[in-house]
Amino acid sequence: MKILYGLAISLVVLMGLAVVHAVSPRAFEAVERPDPQSFDRATIAHGERLSLIGNCAECHTAEYGEAYAGGRPIPTPFGTIYATNITPDPETGIGTWSQEAFRRSMHEGLDREGEHLYPAFPYHHFAKVTDEDVDAIYAYLMAREPVRNEVPPNELRFPFNLRPLLAGWKLLYLEDERFAALPNADERVNRGAYLVQGLAHCGGCHTPRNALQAERKDQFLRGEVTENWYAPAIAGDVPAAVTWNEKQLADYLSGRWVEEHGVAVGPMAPVAHNLARASEQDVAAISAYIATLMEGDAAEGDAEVTGAVGDRPDSGDIGAAIYAGACAVCHEASPSRFAAGLPLAYSTSLRIPTPLNLIQIIQQGVKPPEGEPGPYMPGFAGAFTDRQIVALASYLRGRFTGLEPWTDIDDVVAEATGERRTGANDAGAAEME
């Protein structure tokens, strides 16, 4: 309720700003699609590696759709936005965009015709990216095969469907400024900072947002809920049983299994899968920068994490029985490297302030990309009643972390499972996993 109230006020402000700022940006001429041969190979390859850091394909590809052809629904609090087709198709993609037009979209959030783009496309981060890097991505995208794919129109509620409002939003939150080097950091950390704040747009998920979905600068990377997952804090006090070191971060970010932390899951899984193919130095730089943001000293090491932390509850606990019959086979006794679950004492999901991730993982499981070997956990959607999930989650938190019980657990479970059951897009999918 409070949120709605805040929203309403902000909206009024936005509208005002929009009116003041109502000069329409100009449109760029439609150009002939540039000849793919006109870009040099090294630039294209560089652009591809950058696009992997930007995670572009993930948003701009529908499930089982053609890469970059758009159409993926992106849920926002204001309705659903459909990612655009960024293949060089002249009619449905960006085939008629000049390099200038593309730069402007990345830096200022305007399409070729001068229409405002929604910040689901994180131009407020991309503004930091150098022209040179943006041009390389342009080269990579324009050298690809065009794919004809008409993307459905956005389904946004009034008044959010009014694009001019975005002018006001930008006035408040968009700083069209390239990255400025950190004064007290070495080149590697600076490279990492450039990527994290810019192209990799980590803050898009990990930084808390205000009511207008703008990231709160003072809370940079301090953890936020996005698309029904909690993106944990990766700066400051980080919820992990063992403090991360650079090497672990680099492995984790490259989609590899890290003994003390497990593997990227949920919306982070495709990010890591893409980073696995990006430049190794860049991933190392990202890790170096992130490590400087985390509190705690990895060099000192942590107390050894073994099996149980809290007391084992008596066997009458339904959570204990579920753990023994459904979880322990992989999390304790697995003979398989791939089905071997993380010893739960290491689990970050048990240590974050909300049970959201735990519930998501229980429901959806963990899956490697189709046809590739990798850590696997079946989804249990449908197997548990809400009460059983609550019992299991409470049992796991108590037994493996010794932290205070989650207080909102009943509501979170009810909402997560209720939503899954009625959710329009993925009701079937989630249940069947």
Add this chain to the structure above:
Amino acid sequence: MIGLRVNGNRFETESDPETPLLYVLRNEMQLNGAKFGCGLGQCGSCTVLVDNRPVFSCLTPIAMLAEREITTLEGLGSIDNPGPVQRAFIEEQAAQCGYCIPGMIMRAHALLSENSAPDEAIIREALEPSLCRCGTHMRILRAVHRASKGLQEQASAAGESNR
């Protein structure tokens, strides 16, 4: 002692609460439909329905099942009177070794009872957790389409007779 409701019948078992349902079904209740394939939730051979939703019985401890409605392959029909999904599979000859098929039928049944006219992509997605090694996939898909068509015809016939 845990009381289970399986295919409409009540069954009491002395097994440990953590025992996965699969073993109780197969050994104590002599129900062969659910099969052991991996015990890891990776193959779907053991799929049964709990409150009409597909679950891996190999990873579902009976402690979770007291007073919930469990349906197995046997609950969908018998050899003399197969259920509509079973019949569609038989008509399409959708089996080679057949070991994976009970799990497929259970998943198909759950899908069709929620959505009687799923498209191909939805069917594939719904059956994704189940593996078949014989390569019977194309026939399985045809069987689900056939069952779906049957359900719709039934529904429209019922609609007419109600008029």
Add this chain to the structure above:
Amino acid sequence: MTTLGQMELSRRTLLKGGGGLVLYFAISPRRLPAQEAPGPTAEPQQLPGSLSDSPFLDSWIRIESDGSITVFTGKAELGQGIRTALTQIAAEQLRVEFSRIELVTADTARTPDEGYTAGSQSMQHSGTAILHAAAYLRRMMIGFAAEALGVSANDLKVEDGVVVSSAGDKRSYGQLVSGRSLHVTVPDQAGFFDPENYTVMGQSLPRVDIPAKLTGQQSYVHDLKLDGMVHARVVRPAKPSARLANLDTSEVEKMPGVLRVVRDGNYLGVIAEGEFQAIKAMQALQSAAQWEGGASLPADADIYEHLMRLPAVSTVVHGPETPTSPPGGARIVEATYTRPYQMHGSIGPSCAVGHFQNGQLTIWSHTQGVYPDRTAIAEMTNMDEQAVRVIHMEGAGCYGHNGADDAAADAALLARALPGRPVRVQWMRDHEHQWEPYGSAMVVKVQGSVLVTGEITSWNYEVWSNPHTTRPGPAGNLLPAQLISGAFQPEAPTNIPLPAGGADRNAVPGYSIANARVVEHFIAEMPLRTSALRSLGAYMNVFALESFMDELAFAASVDPVEFRLARLEDPRARDVVTTAADAFGWNDWARRPGHGRGFAYARYKNLAAYCAVALELDVDRATGRIRIGRAVAACDSGHAVNPDGIRNQIEGGLVQSASWTLFEQVRFDGDGIQSADWAGYPIMRFPSVPETVGVHVIDRPGEPFLGTGEASQGPAAAAIANAVADAIGVRIRDLPLQPERVRTAMQV
């Protein structure tokens, strides 16, 4: 005749009569109807199909005086539909209702010894034997009826097991056999065959086993329930050939339900009342056991170099002793293809039930060979063969020599440790994945040359491979026998000779290519245990050979289908090729970016079914992922007894081969086999199966049955590889065609 390497049996099983496809055989000229000509007289000593080993009629068919009919086959139902097809043959030839025939499959106490159910030979072996035996029996019945009724045989016909004269007099089979012995040899030319009037053979009858399987009847050995049955699990060494150094079993013995911990050398198992109790005890035993030593495997990435460094027996199996050099002016193409270890990966892990009582051991198993398995188990347990009975019951599809025989051996050892109670043992998923014998990793190197005219001027083909059959018979080939104290040693593996071939199966091109030379390098030492996996070496050889045909066609700028047809003489081969190409629409196929089409053809073993595959697919440039769209296969299996059964096999083989080809590779390193489950060995799931698969069966009524079960493995693989090359313009020669490989190839 107990090995897979068994030469193909008599191809003159059925022979063409004068003109057309109608075939006639005769029992003896005296009984010949007027219009029948005597069959050609060739090699009378060799009887058709499995009759050559089991010539007596009553080994195959028995008729009781109440008219009930039982047909026996030494072959096993493996999900290939053999039960139905064999019953169809018997029903047709006996002229009785299909449903009246009871078929008994592989059981050492009841059925003939037909060795292994393998090599797509059930129809040639058992089908042919039953065809002749049943036809002969019908002729006998007509003869007896003629005597009894005092009429001429020409005056009699059979209606559902009853011989009827034109005057309406009747004698049922039951009446006619009573008091007579069927223990007679089936003669070489057993009866008359009249494919044009067949009403059962050639029909796509629904499979008899399917309704039971789909409604939860007891269908598999996994489902077998016997009074007093208990459950067992095994614990395998941490690595192959590791030693059990230390084990305290006292805790495990105290666990609820545990009846016996069985330890014998490095062999370890546990028996409990309940199945889950056995599993828990197995887990406890696993963590209590300490293993020492064991073979250190090379890294999977280095396996091909590793294999090629091992000693090999090299043989020129086809063509001139020395390689032909490419003539001047020819385009030379050289290529090296590789295939990793791949697994059978049955969906149901291996399972067996053993019962040891009064010195008699009975084993229920999904083995492919009850007789050879009995020999091996008897040797391992030091028992008399007669005291061991092995009964086949179905398992999940096996696709070759998987863990079935080893699990049967487990059941034998465990049941002997607990006399009087049936012991059911089932492997866990990791046992199956880590201990089944794999399909061998292989390397093929080819050098060939082609003129601009399209003429192939040289062809030098070499294949390196581990064994493709290490089946039991000898106890040493059973895994448990290698673990018990006084371990049995595995028998030195041998290759299966051509024409069927093992490592070199289908290595000889089926095309007319002058001076084609084929060398086989047989590597007996196995870094990983290998044995028969569906189609043996043919999968790899057809993949390599048919990829290379495309490479040559490309070098000569000739359409791949035309290129093949230009050097295919066998009209039946040409037929499957053109049928597949036409059904696919090869000639008016529309090209678009990222999209490719591929074609491949092979006659399995160069002597069984003919199969051609055409398909199209998309390659996602960003991810390297491959999506198969439309696939079309054409197949000629000779006389098609059950066309839908053939379609099912070809289609299933194609999809399975697509999974091997796109995804599958056993992963291992110094710590052992890492592919311990489906997460470590992913196979095709629904979202990636082809959009459609169409199978066109070319029926050849009256022609010999040709093995079909493995015919599409090779062509499917090559068609996919060819289509990928067509889509991305780069050839990938290493299996599987994983996304990463595709991406790397595209960057070149």
